[in-house]
Amino acid sequence: MAEYKCSICGLHYRSRELAEKCHGWCSTHDSCNLKIGEQSIEAGAGRRA
């Protein structure tokens, strides 16, 4: 399974689309978007480390 990482905040996502969304947000807002972050692999702890 591929993982996509936001190079700014370091969160991982299961889809490139989400990682790009996160990256786009992080690069312009300098903070985390909870709605995006909650879809990260880290936020889904328990599913897969």
Ligand SMILES: [Zn+2]
């Ligand atoms: Zn990010």
